[in-house]
Amino acid sequence: MAAVPTTATAATGAAAPGRAGWLRGRYLTVIVLAAWVALWALLRGRDTLALGGAELTPLHTRLSEGMDAIDAGRNSNPLFLYFINYIRLFIDESVTFVQALISRPSFGRPVPVIGWLGVTGIATAVALLYGNRRTALLTAAGFASFGLLGLWEESMDTLALTLTAVVLALAVGIPLGVWAGLSDRVNRFLTPVLDFMQTMPTFVYLAPLTLFFLIGPASGTVATMIYATPPVIRITAHGIREIPVSTLEASTSLGSTRAQALRKVRLPLAKRTIIVGANQTIMAALSMVTIAALIDAPGLGKTVLKALQTLDVGTAFNAGLAIVIMAIVLDRVTSAAGRRVEAERRSGRARGTRARRIEAGLVLAATAVLVYLSHVYVWAAEFPGGAGLGSYVKQGAGAASQWAQDTLVTYTDALKNLITYGLLNPFQSLLAGSPWWLVALVVVALALLLAGARAAIVAGVSLVLLVLLGLWHDSMVTLATTLVATLIVMVLGVVAGVWMGRSARVDQVLRPVLDAGQTMPAFVYLVPILGLFGATRFTAIIAAVAFAAPVSIKLVAEAVRGVSPTAVEAATAGGSSTWQLIAKVQLPMARAGITLAASQGLIYVLSMVVIGGLVGAGALGYDVVAGFSQYQLRGKGLAAGLAIVVLGIMLDRIMRAAAQRAAARPAPH
Amino acid sequence: MAAPSLTAKSSPPATAPGADDPPILDVRGLWKVFGPRADRVVGTPLAELSRTELKQRTGCVAAVRDVSFSVRRGEVFVVMGLSGSGKSTLVRCLTRLVEPTAGQVRLDDEDVLGCGERRLRELRRHRFGMVFQHFGLLPHRRVLDNVAYGLEIRGTKKDDRYERAREVLELVGLAGFEGSFPDQLSGGMQQRVGLARALAVDPEVLFFDEPFSALDPLIRREMQNEVIRLHREVGKTMIFITHDLSEALKLGDRILIMRDGALVQMGTPDQVVGAPADDYVRDFVSDVPKSDVLTLPWIMRDPRPGEPLDGPELAPDTVIRDAARTVLSAGRPVKVVSGGALLGVVTTAEILEVIAGPDPDTTQDTTPDAASDPDPDGPDPVATDRDEDGRS
Incomplete structure (x- = not known):
């Protein structure tokens, strides 16, 4: 152990011994890996703790029974009677109310209170008043397309759920964010909680939530809030915190009270940042609302899910398209609102000018007329013409998918086989085929070598937990898939990231694509990928890569761009070739950022594990999905969800500690 | 120490000679120590350590160490x-x-630290009013509202505070920029806004x-x-x-x-x-040209017996540079006179010594008598005469 520098010495940057220790660590790492392979060859297949698909351990049964007990206590347990049931009622009523307004027949009418024309009018007016003309046009076109695709009601359900969740998330998140921005103590308390909420794969808490809030809108909304509130809390706190000290000091030196400083300085200055936070929350909410279809939340997600289960690529694509359109509209409107706040401040235009008031009045009047029409006339209430465009889209997408499968099959199969046989299978048999104690030893040793004693302890505890959960074998299979996906993500991340970081033009082209990739709800990727590769482990890997790569690419690009221009200039002046520049200057100097990209990539990949289970990945993802649908497997599903969380915490801690070490270590020259 | x-x-x-009025601000033994358990440093042997030693021993940084002064x-x-x-x-x-660690600050008779x-x-x-290095203006407010901010938070009515803000903007030469936003102004103008904001509360x-x-x-x-x-x-x-x-x-x-x-x-x-x-x-x-700062008492000497004393007279607060022409063209010792009394004389030799450095033969310390002699009759803005010199 003497070879491993403690975190403290590494952090103080004791250059020479730290570096020597690091090199020694590297040799030891190679030795550990070699020993693993050798022992695997000898002990293959022993103590692998494999568990069949329908097999249960006593723990799983107990979990099931525990869940039954909670179910049974719904109407007798005081926690339910006086607390949870009220929350559920409140949320259900809120969602139902919004649905009654825009999506469902209500109040004895055959149609919702506001029909398509009214909703489109309101949305357009909001875009016009808070954004600009272009976003208003986009909004009108977007909403019309929901009708044209034949998905008006589903879209409105999704919108209703999203809006309710967003309003609740903001009502909770903004005050909490302000509080965390003002108080270090609150911030210290909230940060790990938010970390946990964000790193925990979303599917994991879906099933337990239904225990408390039943299947339906309330569970969906709560799940969405859990997923969507952290961004607005974090970003609001950041906005409140990042206000220049000098500005606050000036205000204090004039004798502001704390309340005055908050109202007159902090909040106005943080306004734009808070809107950015709201934008993030809206996007996160939309993507979660789609996923909440798994627990029967209404809307477009359900359409996609049904289509996925029947492998109906056309229908899934059609609904996916509507989701993407909604994402784009919501994103553009909130971004434009943020920019408008800034622009108004810069141009120094007061809010209440006459022209603006007249414009607002006209827009509101026109909207009122449209809402009235849609309330009274059927043609303005129900989208006319049926799903004209939708059926073409379905047919077209179905045909395109079929064609692609038929024509590209040689290439896609080659790729699939290359990755599966070249990388995935060996890796999986190494991880899942070794005795569990051997894998555990190797992981702890590696954590110790790469990330230090604390990470090694976390790893050890996590591995024991995985054994106790009775899902060791499945966890190892999932780990193999996850690591392979992360490897691909990082290869993509480094190649594209370096390219982007070095060339402004590439950045310009790639960035919008990556942005779209990030804002698109995860479900949507599955459709075309499933069409191309069928339901296999490889499909799950590709979906995870598609989800995680944009983040990693962006982070690597950011890190490469962050390399001091002087260093690059000096190296260029010294006659470095492009490759030398990349290999000897830019990549080494961007090491900390690249490590961060890897750890983020891994977390993103892990959060797709359950989605992978939907498209053939098996293992933990499948266990969770099966837990949703089969009563007797729900205990196992819960255990699998916990196993995913444990895996995530373990990998996250190891990566983070390793990243900190990389950052503390002086760059090689 | x-x-x-x-x-x-x-x-x-602390108390400069001639300051009979009680000081407006009086600071005694002020300490500010940053770091863990900073309050355990002052008054112990730790306080005698140098900054680096203190940092090594306790992790604390003494930013201000036992400073005393008073301001008239x-x-x-x-x-x-x-x-x-x-x-x-x-x-x-x-x-x-910043909350001081120890010491006393009095504004007139009030204990500021005890408030x-x-x-x-x-x-x-x-x-109090304060002007900051990085201005600290509120970017979302117009210049007028920035200047009126101090009045606003103490509850002055809108019309009154705007009126006062306009007055002050006029005073700092920013009339006409009331409606601008800070980031539309140059750095110098922004600092004028900062100055106006501080002045507005009088x-x-x-x-x-x-x-x-x-x-x-x-x-x-x-x-x-x-x-x-x-x-x-x-x-x-x-x-x-x-x-x-x-x-x-x-x-x-x-x-x-x-x-x-x-x-x-x-x-x-x-x-x-x-x-x-x-x-x-x-x-x-060392880089400051002494002749631009020092006044005549710093270089004058007692008249030698037999020296002609009919030369021109100069006041003791005259800066050497300004006296140079008179002295060099007088051709005889120039008298330094205050209130009719002869304080000393200055000749070409003394002027040259300041400007060209000491004559190697007659090197001697000029300061001993100077330190007791220069007698600033009240505050003496020495520097105001040098506004137009090009030094920066």
Whole structure:
């Protein structure tokens, strides 16, 4: 152990011994890996703790029974009677109310209170008043397309759920964010909680939530809030915190009270940042609302899910398209609102000018007329013409998918086989085929070598937990898939990231694509990928890569761009070739950022594990999905969800500690 | 500790001669220690350690170490030091933007450090004003609202505060920019807004924390002259932080030099230049042309027997540079006269010695008598005569 520098010495940057220790660590790492392979060859297949698909351990049964007990206590347990049931009622009523307004027949009418024309009018007016003309046009076109695709009601359900969740998330998140921005103590308390909420794969808490809030809108909304509130809390706190000290000091030196400083300085200055936070929350909410279809939340997600289960690529694509359109509209409107706040401040235009008031009045009047029409006339209430465009889209997408499968099959199969046989299978048999104690030893040793004693302890505890959960074998299979996906993500991340970081033009082209990739709800990727590769482990890997790569690419690009221009200039002046520049200057100097990209990539990949289970990945993802649908497997599903969380915490801690070490270590020259 | 090194060479540290009025601001034994358990340092042997030793032993940084001084009403008091010397912390301790670790700060008879939160706010709202290095303006408010901010938070009615804000904007030469936003103005203009904001509440003491460091040299000089003009017009007590020696010499009635958190020397500009307290200050002022700062008492000598005493007369507060022409063209000793009494004479030899360096044959210390002689009759803005010289 003497070879491993403690975190403290590494952090103080004791250059020479730290570096020597690091090199020694590297040799030891190679030795550990070699020993693993050798022992695997000898002990293959022993103590692998494999568990069949329908097999249960006593723990799983107990979990099931525990869940039954909670179910049974719904109407007798005081926690339910006086607390949870009220929350559920409140949320259900809120969602139902919004649905009654825009999506469902209500109040004895055959149609919702506001029909398509009214909703489109309101949305357009909001875009016009808070954004600009272009976003208003986009909004009108977007909403019309929901009708044209034949998905008006589903879209409105999704919108209703999203809006309710967003309003609740903001009502909770903004005050909490302000509080965390003002108080270090609150911030210290909230940060790990938010970390946990964000790193925990979303599917994991879906099933337990239904225990408390039943299947339906309330569970969906709560799940969405859990997923969507952290961004607005974090970003609001950041906005409140990042206000220049000098500005606050000036205000204090004039004798502001704390309340005055908050109202007159902090909040106005943080306004734009808070809107950015709201934008993030809206996007996160939309993507979660789609996923909440798994627990029967209404809307477009359900359409996609049904289509996925029947492998109906056309229908899934059609609904996916509507989701993407909604994402784009919501994103553009909130971004434009943020920019408008800034622009108004810069141009120094007061809010209440006459022209603006007249414009607002006209827009509101026109909207009122449209809402009235849609309330009274059927043609303005129900989208006319049926799903004209939708059926073409379905047919077209179905045909395109079929064609692609038929024509590209040689290439896609080659790729699939290359990755599966070249990388995935060996890796999986190494991880899942070794005795569990051997894998555990190797992981702890590696954590110790790469990330230090604390990470090694976390790893050890996590591995024991995985054994106790009775899902060791499945966890190892999932780990193999996850690591392979992360490897691909990082290869993509480094190649594209370096390219982007070095060339402004590439950045310009790639960035919008990556942005779209990030804002698109995860479900949507599955459709075309499933069409191309069928339901296999490889499909799950590709979906995870598609989800995680944009983040990693962006982070690597950011890190490469962050390399001091002087260093690059000096190296260029010294006659470095492009490759030398990349290999000897830019990549080494961007090491900390690249490590961060890897750890983020891994977390993103892990959060797709359950989605992978939907498209053939098996293992933990499948266990969770099966837990949703089969009563007797729900205990196992819960255990699998916990196993995913444990895996995530373990990998996250190891990566983070390793990243900190990389950052503390002086760059090689 | 720096205080003991202040020997008879320079004036006593706190109360300058001739200051009979009680000081408006009186600071005694002020300490600010940052770090874990900072309150355990002052008053223990730890306090005697050097900054680096203290940092190593306790992890604490002593930003201000046992500083005492007092500021007279209407005076421009400059605190000068390099970055890290603790001068910005010192000024923040005075208004408790940073809470001092130990010591005493009195404004007139009030114990500033003993004030409750509410009383402190009252002081800040009515008696203190502060101008910051990075302006600290509110970007989302118009210039007019920025200037009126101090009045707004103390509850002045809208019309009244706007009226006052317009007045002050006029005073700092920004009339016509009321409706602009800060980021539409140049750095110099933004700092004028900062100045106007501080002046708007009509404070008794104005604190300047390196207000012109972020400005380019020409604008800086313009703003320095602006401060001198405002000081003449409104006569506020000003405490001015700077790292720029020429700025200190130009503006200060008295200068306090800090190093590593402690006071090194305090005195009038000519005392600092003519009689540096130690090598640190000497090194600091070595580039300053002495003839631009020192007054005649620093170089005059007693008339020798038989010397003609019918030459021109000059006042003792005349700067050497301004006296040079008279002395060189007089052809006989020039008398330094105050209130009819002959203080001494100055001849070509003395002038040349200051400008061209000491004559190797007659090297002698000119300071001993100078230190006791220069007798500033009240605050003497030595620097104001040198506005137009091109030094920066």
